[in-house]
Every structure is written in C-alpha cells, then in structure tokens.
Amino acid sequence: MQLTFLGTSAGKPTRERNVSAIGLEFEQDNKWYLFDCGEGTQHQLIRCSLSIGKLDTIFISHMHGDHYYGLPGLLSSKKLDTAFRPLTIYGPKGIKKFLECVMDVSFENLNYELKIIEFIAEDSFLFDKFSLKVLALEHSIESFAFYIKENDTDDKINEEKLREIGLEPSPLYGELQRGKSVIFQGKELKPEEYTLAPIQGRSLIIAGDNRKPDVLGDYLEDLDLLVHECTYTQDDYDNLAVKVMHTTAKDLGTVVQENRVKNLIATHINPRYNMKSEKGVELIYNEIKQSYKNRLFIANDFDVYRLGRDGVIEVL
Template sequence: MKLTFLGTSAGKPTKERNVSALGLEVDQDNKWYLFDCGEATQHQLLYSHLSIAKLNTIFITHLHGDHYYGLPGLISSKKLDTCFKPLCIYGPVGIRAFLEAAVKISEESLGYKLDIVEFKSGDEFKFDKFSLKVLPLVHSIESFAFSIKEDDITNKIDEEKLRALGVKPSKLYGELKRGNSAQFEGKTLKPKEFMLGATLGRKIIIAGDNSEPDILGDYLQGIDLLVHECTYTQEVFDNLAIKILHTTAKDLGLVAQKRDVKHLIANHINPRFNKSANQDIDLIYDEIKQNYKGKLFIANDFDVYILNRDGLEKS
C-alpha cells in the first residue's frame, strides 16, 4: 500500500501545507483512491506522481470546507483532461446537494458518469482489493473514519514444491490456483497439497476530524496503520479560549499505545506549527512519542509512505 499526502494543514492552507487530501494506492491495482479533497487538491496533484486519469473513487470524511471544497474544480478538470472514466464520490449526507448545485449553477457538462453515494455510520462497501467500513467520530459536525481491510491473498501456489516434482510454470499452475486437480506424468496433483497458507490483508484506518481517538475502540486494536489528525499539543489546547473538537498530540499518543497500533501517521496540523514560528512541528512529534512507542511520522505535503508486510517506510 502506498499513501501520498497532498494536504496536511488544519482549517486553512499555509505556505508549507495545503488543506486535507490523501491518495491511497493498493497493491496489484491500476487505480487509486482519494480521501478528502480540500481546496486546490487538483493543484497538489500536479506536483505528485498521481494522475486524475487513474483516480477511481473519492471518500469525504465530513463536510467542513477544508476537506471537500476542492471537489468542483477537480471533477471539472477531469473532463478538461479528457478523462471520461466514471468517478464515484462517497460522502456524508449533503455531499450530493453540494455537487449537484455546483454542476447545475455552472452549467457544467461533465461528459462522464459521476456516481454520488451518501453514507451513514456503519455502512460497509466492497472494492476490488479491499473492504471499507464507515465509523463515527466526535467533532462539531458529523465526521467519520474509514476502516480499510485489504483482501486476504488465498491463491498463492507453492512453486518451489511443484518445481521439485519437475512441474514448470504452465496452465497447470492456473488449474491448481482455481481449486482444480491436474494431471502430471500420470499423477493427480490436488490443489490443497500445493497451495500456501493465506496471506492476511493489512488493516488501516484513515480518520477525519475527531476529538476522541479512542472512540474507534477495538477497530484500532493492533492495526497496521492509523492516519489521524493531530491539530494541537496539549498545552496549546488547554490555553484555547474556545475549545475546538480536535485531537491533541498527548491524547493521540496515549490511545495509539493503549491499542497497540503498529504504525501512526499524524496530519491535519494547526497552522501555528511551522518552520518560521517558535512552535515547530517537533513539539507535536515529541509529545506523541512521550506516550507512544510505535513507529511515528508527522506527515508533510507530498510525503509518500509505503506500508509493506514488514513495516511502514517513508519513500
């Protein structure tokens, strides 16, 4: 799995960070998926390896502008780039009215099929290489996380064992993978004797804005990767005149440690944390690490991460 961060700022863009957007590519898939689409996401794509032509599906976590105001521009540019493959957008109730109004008022003729699916908490969806479940979060409006389970690989054949019998790669391999017995030099080869055990699919959660990470409960337990907002340090949050429903670095670290999260990527960083300010991004990293012993990254725009079977690495 490959994750490309296109926007990592909270609320508004800065000179260093654009607003929320994240691209996900899944192994052995020729398309990619976008999670949130803040203003100017299409501009960010121009500086990444991702292309609108291969974008298949967009998921919106919630209807705050920094997470979906980029949609009208992106769906219009798709047509201008002569990308006429269908596009599906999943979002909370209200996303349909927003998009239909934008298309109608601008008298836009997209030229391709645009499917809009409004989901609710608990809904489950199946895609080519993974399944996805919508989970509720705690925010000032309805906000959601996406729990993603990669499909198990169950058709891996023991080529070494077959070669030892003199069976070279051929149509016979395909028959065994499909669960059919095959004949070789007068012997019956049964599929169960030559199939390797299942490779379990990885589990990740991509969360929208949320003030209580532990609301994800058992879905967090031992997962391979959590992508979660981290808008404030605890000190900054405690000194806010008006409390905003976002996660602090301390709370995120505590919950990730409690739930044995294997890898953690924090994003949605408040603009006050920047290179030219006294409050550097290291403050967030250090506060999380005080409470979380797993592998941690603070995402920057255009960071690319690879989730392999043996761990998470920055590309």
C-alpha cells in the same frame, strides 16, 4: 499499499502545507482512491505521480470546507483532461446537494459518469481489493473515519515448489489455484500441497476530524496503520480562548499505545507549527512519543508511505 499525502494542514493552507487530501494505492492495481479533497487538491496532483485519469473513487470524511472544497475544480479538470473514466464519490449527507448545485450554476457538463453515494455510520462497502466500513467520530458536525481491510490472499500458488518438480507456469497452475487436483508426469498434484499459506490482508483507518481517538474503540486494536488528525499539543489546546473539537498529541499518543496500533501517521497539523515559528512539528512528535512506542510519522505534503505486508511502514 501506498499512501500519498496531498494536504496535511488544519483548516487553511499555508506555505508549507495544503489542506486535507490523501491518495491510497494498492499493489497491482490500475486505479487509486482519494480520501478528502480540500481546496487546491488538483494543484497538488500536478506535483506528484498520481493521475486524475486513474482516480476511481473519492471518500469525503465530513462537510467542513478544508476537506471537500477541492471537488469542483478536480471534477472539471478531469473532464478537460479527457479522463472520462466513471467516478464515484462517497460522502455524508449534504455532499450530493453541494455537487449538484455546483454543476447546475456553473453549467458544467462532465461527459463522464459521476455517481454520488451518501453514507451513514456503520455503512459497509466492498471494492476489488478491500472492504470499507464507515465509523462515527466526535466533531462539531458529523465526521467519519474509514476502516479499510484488505482482502486476504488464500489461493497463491507455490511456484518455487512446482518448479522444483519440473512444472513451469502453465494452465495447470490455474487449475491448482481454483482448488482442483491435476496430473503431471503421471502423478496427482493436490492443490493443498502446492498452495501457499493464506496471507492476511492489511488494515488501516483514515480518520476525519475527531475530538476523541478512543471513540474508534476495538477497531484500533492491533491495527496495522492509523492515519489521524493531531491538530494541537495539549498545552496549546488548553490555552485556546475558544475550544474546538480536535485531537491533541497527548491524547492521540495515549490511545494508540493502549490499543497497540502498529504504525501511526499524524496529519491535519495546525498552521502555528511551522518551520519559521518557534513551535515546530517536533513538539507534536515528542508529545505523542511520550506515550507511543511504535512507529510514528508526522506527515508533510507529498510524503509517500508504503505499508508492507510485514506491517512495516517505509518512507519513499
């Protein structure tokens, strides 16, 4: 399972960061999934290995522009690239009206099937390699997180054990995989004796803007990976003239530690934390680390993370 961060800034693009967008890929798959699509996402795709032609589904977390203004340009470029693979967009109420308006006033003819599905909290969807549940967050407008549970693998053949008895890959492998006994060299081979133990699918949450990370409740408990906004340090948030409904590093660190989240990637970083400022992203990292003891990363644009089946994050 691999995540590519295409945009990690909060609210507006900066010289270092574009606005929100994350690509998700699964092993041995010929497609990928996009979570949020801030303005300029198609420019970011030019600079990484993800292909518009293999994009299968887009999920929009909420209707703030830095999370979906990149859709019109991306949809148009998909057509210009003659990438006519069907595309599905999942989003909250309003996403359908927005896209239909854009297509109407621009006289855009996409030449490919575009399906738009508006969801509500607690909706669940099934995909080839995972299931997805929509979770409500707390923000100034409706905002959502996506709980993703990879399918368990429970029918993988123990090739090494079969080769030890002289059975090389053949149609008999398929019979065993389908739960049927087979005869090899006069001996009955039972599927339970030549099938590996089930492998539990990985779990992650990709969250939109959110004031309280603990609103995710039991879904956080022993989660393999949480991707969550971390817009401010606590001190900077406390000194804002106008309070906004975003998460602080202090709150995020406390909640993920209490729920034993195994890996955390913080994103949606306020522009004040940058390389040319006295306030760098290390302030956010250090504040989270005051509470959180597991693996922590502050995402940058074009970072690629691989979540192994052992639950360990590798930075590529």
